[in-house]
Amino acid sequence: MSHPMNKFVRSNIAKLSAVLVIIQLAGCASLGVQPWERDLLAKEEMTLDAEGIDLGLDDHIYFSKEATSGGRAFAGGGCGCN
Amino acid sequence: MQLIKGHKNSSHSSKAKNISSALAAATCALLGTPAMAETVDEGWQIDTALLYYGESDRVTALEGVVAGKKDFGDEHIFSGKLVIDSLTGASASGAAAQPGVQTFTRPSGNGQYTIAAGEIPLDDTFKDTRVQLDAQWTQPLWEDMRGSTGIHISNEYDYLSVAFNGSFARDFNQKNTTLSAGLSYAFDTIDPEGGRPVPFSEMVVDVGQFASEEAYENAFDATRQEGSDDKTTIDLLFGVTQVINRRMLMQFNYGYSMSDGYHTDPFKVLSVVDSQGLTQTLLHENRPDERSRHNFYWQTKYAMDNGVADVSYRFSTDDWEIDSHTIDSRLRFNLTDGSYIQPHFRYYQQSAAEFYQPFLLDGDPAPQFASADYRLGEMTAYTLGLKYAMTLNNGNELGFRLEYYQQGSKNSGFSEPGVLQDLDLYPSVKAIIAQVSYSF
Numbered sequence: 263m264s265h266p267m268n269k270f271v272r273s274n275i276a277k278l279s280a281v282l283v284i285i286q287l288a289g290c291a292s293l294g295v296q297p298w299e300r301d302l303l304a305k306e307e308m309t310l311d312a313e314g315i316d317l318g319l320d321d322h323i324y325f326s327k328e329a330t331s332g333g334r335a336f337a338g339g340g341c342g343c344n
Numbered sequence: 345m346q347l348i349k350g351h352k353n354s355s356h357s358s359k360a361k362n363i364s365s366a367l368a369a370a371t372c373a374l375l376g377t378p379a380m381a382e383t384v385d386e387g388w389q390i391d392t393a394l395l396y397y398g399e400s401d402r403v404t405a406l407e408g409v410v411a412g413k414k415d416f417g418d419e420h421i422f423s424g425k426l427v428i429d430s431l432t433g434a435s436a437s438g439a440a441a442q443p444g445v446q447t448f449t450r451p452s453g454n455g456q457y458t459i460a461a462g463e464i465p466l467d468d469t470f471k472d473t474r475v476q477l478d479a480q481w482t483q484p485l486w487e488d489m490r491g492s493t494g495i496h497i498s499n500e501y502d503y504l505s506v507a508f509n510g511s512f513a514r515d516f517n518q519k520n521t522t523l524s525a526g527l528s529y530a531f532d533t534i535d536p537e538g539g540r541p542v543p544f545s546e547m548v549v550d551v552g553q554f555a556s557e558e559a560y561e562n563a564f565d566a567t568r569q570e571g572s573d574d575k576t577t578i579d580l581l582f583g584v585t586q587v588i589n590r591r592m593l594m595q596f597n598y599g600y601s602m603s604d605g606y607h608t609d610p611f612k613v614l615s616v617v618d619s620q621g622l623t624q625t626l627l628h629e630n631r632p633d634e635r636s637r638h639n640f641y642w643q644t645k646y647a648m649d650n651g652v653a654d655v656s657y658r659f660s661t662d663d664w665e666i667d668s669h670t671i672d673s674r675l676r677f678n679l680t681d682g683s684y685i686q687p688h689f690r691y692y693q694q695s696a697a698e699f700y701q702p703f704l705l706d707g708d709p710a711p712q713f714a715s716a717d718y719r720l721g722e723m724t725a726y727t728l729g730l731k732y733a734m735t736l737n738n739g740n741e742l743g744f745r746l747e748y749y750q751q752g753s754k755n756s757g758f759s760e761p762g763v764l765q766d767l768d769l770y771p772s773v774k775a776i777i778a779q780v781s782y783s784f
Binding site: 293294295296297302305310315316319322328330332333335336341 | 391392393395397407409411425429474476498503505507509517518519520521526528579581586587588589591593595597599601640645647652656658660664666668670674676692697719720723731749751773779781
């Protein structure tokens with residue numbers, strides 16, 4: 263038999279959790295910048311694949327020499343590299 | 345309109361331009377097409393690079409890259425890449441070092457090579473040229489949504505890999521959040537010189553026991569399988585990119601990779617040693633024909649006042665029981681408006697595959713799978729590098745990169761019988777990476 267008080271506490275905890283989750287989601291949504299604040303992010307060197315040639319060459323070296331590949335991009339396919 | 349014909353009156357001409365722009369905008373508005381700013385033909389962005397990779401006493405590779413990218417308007421972007429590399433030198437065969445001279449048969453079956461006492465056996469047969477072609481098309485599909493599709497081909501003498509990929513990316517929250525999902529399917533075919541060895545077959549070494557050349561060839565052929573083999577790989581990649589603030593950007597990726605088919609390295613062997621640690625025979629390795637991997641990748645870029653910090657961490661785990669951690673960081677410091685230096689540090693650590701064995705013990709029951717390839721063993725590696733790049737007077741960029749890469753293999757708990765205790769079974773590999781790049 264559950265006590266009515268327990269029910270009350272449980273439902274309040276559920277509500278509180280829901281509120282916390284919503285606050286956190288709202289927090290995520292508030293991350294970021296306005297379009298006019300993109301001066302630094304718009305620089306070529308701030309793109310995630312800046313220096314793509316270097317990254318591609320590195321991926322090929324480490325693919326050939328280590329047991330892990332991918333992460334940044336697709337892992338698959340390959341070569342008979344030694 | 346007659347006014348501007350044949351005249352160099354700038355005010356008239358600019359008025360005429362204004363009028364024509366206004367007319368164009370009005371026409372676009374009437375036709376319902378967006379009145380874009382004048383489409384500027386950006387032309388091709390070409391990046392080229394030449395890379396040298398040299399290990400001390402082992403592999404040397406030279407790799408050339410030409411990549412082109414063009415925006416055909418409204419973010420309809422084509423990018424293509426051609427890579428050619430040539431590889432020569434020696435690679436660890438998997439056999440254990442021994443106190444005496446060892447003789448091995450080349451993987452092709454034609455000829456032998458010997459390894460001095462105490463040295464790790466390196467097979468110096470490798471000589472290969474590889475050509476790689478990539479093409480990728482990316483374009484907006486509808487509001488805030490982009491699609492991208494591409495093909496990747498890599499071909500060398502005994503290996504062909506063809507892959508197709510497709511992905512979607514959608515922006516949210518004023519383009520501060522981007523979600524992406526992609527799929528890649530790769531089909532690899534391998535047809536090694538001398539054929540694929542029969543798993544765990546003994547390496548046939550001609551030490552005068554054969555009555556004729558034909559007898560040797562028959563014995564060698566008995567260790568080989570007919571025809572080529574293949575492997576398919578399916579990759580799924582999900583990503584979230586989030587702008588944190590005016591200076592910081594983060595990316596989280598989850599990748600799942602599943603491969604099915606021939607994973608064995610046809611050039612790798614295992615030494616079978618007795619209780620004294622002395623090699624009795626050499627067996628060709630055998631790997632499982634399936635592998636599934638999970639990759640978790642996090643990257644952060646931070647815009648400093650005079651540069652960029654780029655740090656990433658990757659955790660990877662798979663059903664071969666290889667877990668790995670990778671930390672990669674690049675710190676760009678702008679020296680002037682058109683030049684920068686960029687130190688690079690990378691740390692990598694992996695655990696051994698469950699079927700990794702540095703050698704097999706004579707008399708032990710035969711395992712289902714085994715490989716002595718050090719790249720599947722416990723390993724720690726680091727890279728230290730420096731890049732310097734400058735923008736030339738003509739606006740093109742010239743860059744130089746010099747790095748040092750070192751791999752340290754470790755014994756992951758195998759006891760070493762007899763003579764093996766005095767030999768270096770896990771030598772480190774040291775390499776220099778040098779690169780020149782030019783973009784125009």
